[in-house]
Amino acid sequence: MKINKRESIKKLCDKVRTYSESDKNRNKLERWVSIAGLQNVFTRWIPRERCNGVPFIADLDREMWAQVLNMDVEEIYADPLVYLEFELRKKVYAFENFGDDFPLTRMVTIWHGVGFLQTLFGLPQEPAKNGHEPWVGKHSIIREKKDLATIEPPDFYTSGLMPKIHKMYEIMRETIDDDFEIIFPEWDFGCYGIALSLRGTEYFSVDMINDPEFAHELLQFIYTSKVEYTEERARFLKTAVEPLYIPNDDITIPIISPNGYRDFILPYEIKTSELHGGIDYWHSCGRVDPLLEHIKKIPNLKMIHVSYANNFERAAGAIGTDHIIEYVLNPIDDVLKTTPEQMTAQLRDLKALNEGLSYTVRADAFQVLSTVENDIDKIKQWIRICRKVFGN
Numbered sequence: 001m002k003i004n005k006r007e008s009i010k011k012l013c014d015k016v017r018t019y020s021e022s023d024k025n026r027n028k029l030e031r032w033v034s035i036a037g038l039q040n041v042f043t044r045w046i047p048r049e050r051c052n053g054v055p056f057i058a059d060l061d062r063e064m065w066a067q068v069l070n071m072d073v074e075e076i077y078a079d080p081l082v083y084l085e086f087e088l089r090k091k092v093y094a095f096e097n098f099g100d101d102f103p104l105t106r107m108v109t110i111w112h113g114v115g116f117l118q119t120l121f122g123l124p125q126e127p128a129k130n131g132h133e134p135w136v137g138k139h140s141i142i143r144e145k146k147d148l149a150t151i152e153p154p155d156f157y158t159s160g161l162m163p164k165i166h167k168m169y170e171i172m173r174e175t176i177d178d179d180f181e182i183i184f185p186e187w188d189f190g191c192y193g194i195a196l197s198l199r200g201t202e203y204f205s206v207d208m209i210n211d212p213e214f215a216h217e218l219l220q221f222i223y224t225s226k227v228e229y230t231e232e233r234a235r236f237l238k239t240a241v242e243p244l245y246i247p248n249d250d251i252t253i254p255i256i257s258p259n260g261y262r263d264f265i266l267p268y269e270i271k272t273s274e275l276h277g278g279i280d281y282w283h284s285c286g287r288v289d290p291l292l293e294h295i296k297k298i299p300n301l302k303m304i305h306v307s308y309a310n311n312f313e314r315a316a317g318a319i320g321t322d323h324i325i326e327y328v329l330n331p332i333d334d335v336l337k338t339t340p341e342q343m344t345a346q347l348r349d350l351k352a353l354n355e356g357l358s359y360t361v362r363a364d365a366f367q368v369l370s371t372v373e374n375d376i377d378k379i380k381q382w383i384r385i386c387r388k389v390f391g392n
Contacts, residue, residue: 005081006175012088013177019095020104028103031055036281036303037245039183041111044245044281045103046303046324047360053391054351055101058379059364062133065090067372077112077128080171084108097376100383108176109183110168112161117189118197119160120225121151140200145207145214151198154225156232184237186244187229191222191268193250198222201255208264215264223268227275243278243300252286252309262294273299285309285328285365292318308334316353325359331366335382336375343382347389361386 019025032055036044041062047055066073069089076086087108095104113134115125126135142148156162165185172182195204195218207215234241250256251265273279278300287309288295295304296319303324306315312327319325327350329335334346350361363382369375 005085009081009085009088009175010177012085012092013180016088016091016104016106017177017179019092020106025095025104028101031101032103034280035105037243037276037279038186038188039105039107039109039181040186040188040245040247041109042247042364043102043105043109044283044303044305044326045360046280047358049358054359054361056361056383056386056390057102057364058098058100058366058383059094059102059362060366060379061364063131064366064368064372064375066131067368068093068376073131073133074128077134080168081175083110083168084172084175098380098383099387106180107183108172108180110165110172110185112165112168112185115197116161116165116185117187117194120154120162120229121194121198122160123197125161136197140198140203142199142203142218145211148214148218148221151221153221154229156229156236184233186233187226188245188247190246190248190251190265190272191219191226192256192265193248194222195219196250205255208260212263219264219268223271226272230275241276243280244272244276245281246272246279246283248282248284249286251284251288251291253288253290255286256291258290258294261291266294266297269298273301278302281305281326289315289318296322312350313353316357319357321357325354325357327354327359327361329361329363331363332369335363336366336369336378340381340385343385344389347386351389361390 031048032045033048034046036046060068063073066076069086071082071086075082077083091104094102113125113128115123115134115136118136119125121141123137123141125137128134154160157166169182169184176182199207199218204215230241246269251261256265269279279298281303282295282298282301283305285307289310292304292315301323303326304319305326305328306312307328308330316325334343366375366379
């Protein structure tokens, strides 16, 4: 069984290598400057400022990918070789079937679901089950403020899921061809989201109002742990600390106010940017247009995610030419449940709104809405219309 799996991975490596060296892939790569920050399982690319047309990407949620490839989510997270096969098959399928601008790379990132970082502090992760990915634990572990003093700083080798991650890394590295790279997990999530998990959203929200000193004590503890992880990761890999992709889906109106972001989140994101020499990409799927004046204060920030939860016109006006904008559309309302005419009109409006700005367009996080076949056809239709509207 293992031998067959390794042979399958070898054949997939050969195919990925051939595709990565193709003219088609070189044309895709010409539309981008680089990957945003460290290679992340949800890869973002920084668009070239002056390229022919507007680069755009379509991507599926990992749970939908498992259905497309007829693979079991629980097995993917349990067996490093199955995980590796899954990641390589995703690359091949996307390259062969989607005509978007997503380049193919010979890099595979280890991702173990939302909640991985929280396990380093002792919060159990919800395991992959019934076709769903691992998820953050449901019960906070700082129920009383005094509980913070009982939490040990994370250990890069022994805390939480780290032993499993190191084993995955070892097996995947010795299995994959030498010209491929396995990316060890980076501590990319911000301090605020982890604080909400450890303390509980309602409790931490009250802490920020009634006991800001404790709120900062918890955030600083998380940030210090992030620094230690980041520096130990660099020593372990014998590499430098590099610019970061920072996902922040817990940062959204009305969960946090503009003043709350300014006082409790921005200071740690500024320090994170200084630690990494910049944040290439700031991400939140939520509504952040009222926060943009503060987000833009992060030094060496390149690209800002603006999802369909935001007012695009207001966001474009606030960001302007200061940063690159990544517009992310609603996978259901803007793709799977809409007509070609509606797709075309929306994309043309977006293009007109952003005349003179640097931006990229994305539709992702697709889950199966009707059937895999029907939904893939709708995604391909959206890609074809993007090509007509944004150019080649």
